[in-house]
Amino acid sequence: MSTPMERAVVLRSLSCTPLVCTRFFSRSARNLLGRLSPLPKRHRAIANLHTRSLLRHHLRAISTSSTRPSIQLRKHFSTLSPRAIATPPTQPSPEVVGADDEVAKKLGFEKVSEEFIEECKSRAVLYKHTKTGAEIMSVSNNDENKVFGIVFRTPPKDSTGIPHILEHSVLCGSRKYPLKEPFVELLKGSLHTFLNAFTYPDRTCYPVASTNTKDFYNLVDVYLDAVFFPKCVEDFQTFQQEGWHYELNNPAEDITYKGVVFNEMKGVYSQPDNIMGRITQQASILLALFPDNTYGVDSGGDPQVIPNLSFEEFKEFHRNYYHPSNSRIWFYGDDDPTERLRILSEYLDMFDASSAPSESIIQPQKLFSKPVRIVEKYPAPEGGNLKKKHMVCLNWLLDEKPLDLETELALEFLDHLMLGTPASPLRKTLLESGLGDAIVGGGMDSDLLQPQFCLGLKGVSEDDIQKVEELIMNSLKNLAEEGFDSDAVEASMNTIEFALRENNTGSFPRGLALMLRSVGKWIYDRDPFEPLKYQKPLLDLKARIAKEGSKAVFAPLIEKYILNNSHLVTVEMQPDPEKASQDEATEREALKKVKASMTEEDLAELTRATHELRLKQETPDPPEALKAVPSLSLSDIPRKPIFVPTEVGDINGVKILQHDLFTNDVLYAEVVFNMSSLKQELLPLVPLFCQSLLEMGTKDMDFVQLNQLIGRKTGGISVSPLTSSIRGKEDPCSHIIVRGKAMSGRTEDLFNLRDRTRGARSAMDIWSIRNRWNHLCLGQTLWVVSQGCKKGRYTSLGARALLCGMQNGSRDRDDMEGVSSVQLFSCCLVFTFLIEVVLSLVGGGSEANQVSYSQGDGVSVSEEVNRILQDVQFTDQKRFKQFVSQSKARLEARIRGSGHGIAAARMDAKLNVAGWVGEQMGGASFLEFLKDLGKKVDEDWDGVSSSLEEIRRTLISRNGCLINLTADGKNLTNSVKFVSKFLDLLPSTSPVNYVGKAANIYDTGYELNGSAYVISKHISNTWLWDRVRVSGGAYGGFCDFDTHSGVFSFLSYRDPNLLTTLDVYDATGDFLRDLEMDNDTLTKAIIGTIGDVDSYQLPDAKGYSSLLRYLLGITEEERQKRREEILSTNLNDFKEFADAIDAVKNKGVVVAVASPEDVEAANKERSNFLEVKNVLD
The missing domain is CATH 3.30.830.10 (Metalloenzyme, LuxS/M16 peptidase-like)
Structure with a gap:
């Protein structure tokens, strides 16, 4: 699970987050939206696709994981697989209705209030369960992406991490589903669009979502049984596994601490940003922000305090707070409101009212009299x-x-x-x-x-x-x-x-x-x-x-x-610099005292218990237990992939892709520029170039005025690089992409629209523009908006990072980037404006391409746009140096907290051109560049400024330009021939490791087959989950197959091991050869894979996915072929894939972000196995 002070790191998606990712609006805007700000900062296991899901299955095709770091928010976030990129806008439809009041009464529910919420076009009914007092919000509308969630107030009294450990543990088997981890089985064979658990400082939340009604109710039932009747309150070994335990393999060895949450929180507490966040929140220091209430302790757990938690306290916490009386239950979507109540009644009626609501009330902190x-x-x-x-x-x-x-x-x-x-x-x-x-x-x-x-x-x-x-x-x-x-x-x-x-x-x-x-x-x-x-x-x-x-x-x-x-x-x-070693020494000393207090019999018993726990972890669930978990059948799966309508056209020599989709009157647009002619030595400057375009001033205005103009006129413009391999080609797909979006609204205001600095526009002016572009636009009034994206991040394959960054605007706590604004325009005017951005960047074009309209002082849109982008001056030395310092600080922080991403980027750079290019613009190589660049800005600013101008002259051209539009009714260097000669290992001063190994399996003669999707997912969800996470104690372990380049990667996250994990990777081929799988298990694996491939998307994501497929040459025929191969996967495919995957074992590149101590130990055990490079000062 991720950490209490994390926002999305998302593996190799490092340019902006989650399809998520990412990214989002400013934190304040997110709070208003209730977007992500309410989400906790920790996740259980994004065992499917997290932020890379769309990219993986529409761009790179395969990526699975048994865990992912989550979106770094303010609480603990346990995301298993938000495969649904988003729910589409609610379409116009007849008014929805709730459950019949009399039927609700018969089922034991009393209607408290009912309202139609215009803002979300939904009818919401608040019910109260008569017997227990549980409150239920039933929200009905026409959204097929149905959501269920149950939330309990869970205020901790200390920092032993009870809420966090319990959130992990309740999903490890229950009364009706007695296997070890039904959670993992669900992600294998479900079409879920969300499968999560969150731990906040004062509450714990368990939500699920699916577009398939049968699947949705299956998920709801598993979750309800898990929270109310979990096995963990009777199974001490689950508490040990997920929370903490002493581990002793041999009485002669030293005792160590193990536990998923314990190891996770050690990683969290090693990050300075996280430590600061905890200090301001916790009572571990007497005079802190919340010394007198529950926020004064860490619900995620302090590694120094977690070992104080007893099993009895753990069980009592569940008994006290996981009760219907203390719950808030939510249903949302287009399913039957009565069926919701029927499902709930089967569980809630088994309980009587309790005093939990009064015992769990959060008491406010009184204000201090002095700072x-x-x-x-x-x-x-x-x-x-x-x-x-x-x-x-x-x-x-x-x-x-x-x-x-x-x-x-x-x-x-x-x-x-x-x-x-x-x-x-x-x-x-x-x-x-x-x-x-x-x-x-x-x-x-x-x-x-x-x-x-x-x-x-x-x-x-x-x-x-x-x-x-x-x-x-x-x-x-x-x-x-x-x-x-x-x-x-x-x-x-x-x-x-x-x-x-x-x-x-x-x-x-x-x-x-x-x-x-x-x-x-x-x-x-x-x-x-x-x-x-x-x-x-x-x-x-x-x-x-x-x-x-x-x-x-x-x-x-x-x-x-x-x-x-x-x-x-x-x-x-x-x-x-000594704190980490001092903390480790303190832990070792405490464990020595524990061992010294034990008798020989105690040590023998602890050794036995250690082996017994490991045996349980490694023993598969019996077939009857596995069959208890509800699953879909292949007949529930559509045979064809999700279709995105795409029309390819041409405007004045510029190619345009149009996607006719219902978008609730929102226009989504991308303008793509070819990066094929850019010099290699300029690659690391590209992220800073993109940032400079929007955050430096022009001849006429400083950057403050420029940003205000962008905010008032367009709502913002985002510029980012995209780099990815293309299967079968050596040269990568490399582009600069400008993105924007717009939304309809106030038509009357449109005709009275007035720019206070420029004068008024008449309806006739706008109509003339509409006529000029009516073959492209709907002529509706739209809000013009653009999404901000992150700059200067590290990427492995830049495409995945770009995609993650471009799904939403965002502002991280550390860098606060990516803000969006909005201004009213017509749909036609929106597109005209974006086209003018392109033309202004290009630096001209024929007069026929220059669309303008009258303004009070005669200034045209073209002239404004030219000021915004073409006239941006790369002259502000001081401001540019700020960009360098900020980028360096962000990247260093992410290396410490997301080392697996750096390892992945490094391996990609060793194995394919696109990976090398992306690493130059965002990985360890980029960090080295930034360290030198700061000095160069001081000593040779004219040279740096000239390089930025050269990038603009080279990249911004109509040659190879492409426009992508999604609405209702509407190549970096491709000659790069080599991989970096300076690629070596990258350690980090972290108490936990990030271990990767990769090779190009196409070099073995393997030819892509859709079964690889299923096999990769199964490896992550079974072999790597069991060996790296459960037995190894890592926070996560997963594999990733880049089907474009042929690179197959293994990666672990917050891993206490190094060589042991590499041995697990190397044994994967044997695992596949020895694999036995019944038809039910195979079917689950296939269904889970299709669920990943068919990630639910908003129209803008659909249109953008189609654009990426177009750029990479992925045809509909190929998509259909791969889908048929997925659906026809058999056990023999797994065994045949073993030979290909042995290439990683025999020829693989190893990169580990690890502590010096672990590297030294590894090199002692295997002489000079790892070459060391210190990246962080």
Whole structure:
């Protein structure tokens, strides 16, 4: 499971997150949406496709895993496989109805209230179970992506991690499903679009989703049985496996700690950002943000405290809190509302009411009478200038009681104004100060009972700590006194309103996003309907701003909740290169004392128990237990792949792809530029070039004005690179892609649209544009919006990273990138604008291509766009150096927390051209480049600036340009011939390892067959899950087959082992040869694979997937062929694949991100097996 202070790392998807990924709007906008901000920061096991799912099955074709790191949010997030990229917009349809009241009464439910929620076109009914008091929200609409979730208030009293361990454990078998892990069996043979478990600081949530009704109810039943009747409360070995236990293989050896959660949290506590987050939240330091309530402890578990947890306490926690009376239950979608209640009644009627609701109430933290300060050390690698690696963060608890929704909305809006874009004043001031490398804290957080505001910098000099604190306070005072620019207010309002109205939930089903939004208040006994209704609060806020002015609205909020708020905790983090070794020494000393206290009989018993637990882990479930888990049959699976309509056309020599899909009046557009002619030495500059295009000024305006113009006129423009292998070709697919989206809305406003700086546009002007482009557009009014994406991240195959980054706009806590805004235009005008972006970047074209319209001062759209992109000046040396420092800080943080991604990128770079290219722009090679670039910017800025101009001249051209449109009714260097000569191993100063091994299996003569999808998935879900995760204690282990390049990779995540894991990889061929599989197991494997291939997608994702297939030459005939091969997979295919996979064993490249101690031990055992390169200073 991932960690309490993580956001999505997602394996090799490192350019922006999750199909997820990623990425998203600013944190404040996400909070308003209830998008991802309510999601916890830890996941159980994304055993399918996480952020790479779409890319893997529509682009790279195969990727499976027994676990994935999750989206780094604020709680513990346990995502098994959000295969559904998103639920589509709700289509117009007759009004839906709920269950009959009389039928509900007969089933034991009383209707409390009922409302039609216009914002999500749904009828919501709140029921109460008469016998237990359980509350159920039944939301009915026409969304086929059905969602169920059950949430319990689970406030911990200490940091032993009971909620986290229990969340892992309840899914390890139950009364009706007595196998070891029905969770894993579900992901093997289900069409689930979401299969998760989340642990928050005060609640635990178990959601599932599926578009198949039969499958959906199967999932619901397994989950209900798991939470109410789990085996773990009777099975001590499950507690040991998932929580913690002493391990002793031989009485003569040292005792060690093992346990999935224990090992996970050791990894979490090794990251400085995570440590800071915990300090501000926890009571382990007396004067912290929450010293007096449940938030003062870590629900995920502190590795130093976890071993204090007893099995009796574990069982009692379940008995107290996992009760219907203490639950909130959610159903959503197009299934029968009565059937929902019938399923629930079978479980709830087995219980009586309990006192759990009163015992689980979250008590608020009272505000401090004076600020406090905390100084803590964090483990830092040796070398480098440690004096400049301090962190400081100011943290306010905003109120001692929950805020009303109107105040919360205003504060979220204020947060976006201050921090939401690169031009936002508070963010700009901090980053331009030169006092730190990147922002930490993330701003406003309203996920818990009481909201907080946290802000600071990392990469700070020891001498500048006080300067940072003063800068933050003075900046906030200035904002309260001077207010905000009206254009900034307009752009922020457009961003937030568009985000709410579009409700693009990325990798999460819409019903899940709505559930988390509602539960965020419901769990505190507040109205569950209110968080779903944003229209009136938003209109009221807009009216207040219009009437009183933004300063009158926001200045009092800054003064009351921040400047005059004495509940301030300042946290300073100091780097300590000895802390990690000291912590390990403390752990070893404690274990020595444990062993010294044991008799010979005790040691013999512990050795026996260790072997007994391992035997249980390695013993397969009996066939009868496996058959108990409900599964679909092959007859439930459609024979044909999901069809995306694609029309290929031509406009003035520019090729255009059009996808006629219902998008709820949203236009999604991509403009693609060929990167084939770019010099190799310029590759590492491409991510920074993309960032510079949008975050530097032009001849006429600085970058603040430019960002405001983008926000008001377009809602934002994103620019990112895409690189991937193409099967059968040596040269990679390499492009720069500009993305945008737009949404219809206020037609009347369109004809009165006025740019305060440019004058008015007439209806005739717009009509002339519409006529010119009516063969492409619907002529409807649209909101123009573009999604921000991450820059300067590391990628393995850039395509997967790009895809993940482009699904949503986002702002990470550490870098706060990717913000979207919105401005009203017509659909025709939207497309015209995007085309003009292309033409302006190209630098001209015929007059016929220059579409303009009258403005009060005669300035055309073309001229504005030319200023935005063609006229961007690469002259701001100071700002560009900020980009370099920020990129370096982000990449170093991700190496420490996501080392498996670096290992994967390194292996790809060794084995194929696209991998090498991607690694130059985002992996360890990119980090080396950034280290040198900072110095070069100081010494040869003219040279750097000239290189950026050369990239623009080379890349931005109409030659090879491609446009992709999705709406209702509507190649990096391809001559790169070599792989980097400087590829070696990459260690990390981490207490856990990330171990990878890969080879090109096409070199063995293997020819791709769709059965490889099934086989790879089965290897991850069985062999690697059992040997690397369950027995080995790693957080995750998985395999990945890049069907375009032929590279087959093994990877592990947060792995306490190194050589042992490599031995497991090498034994995979023998595992396949010895494999015995009955028809039911094979069918589950096939169905689970089809579920991955048929990932549910929003129209924009469908259109973008089709674009990627087009670029990579994947035809519909090939897709059909692969699907037939998947469906006809047999046991012999598994055994034949063993010879191909032996190439990894015999010729594979090994890359491990590992601690020096483990590398040294490995090289002692196998002489000079690993060559070491230290990447982190």
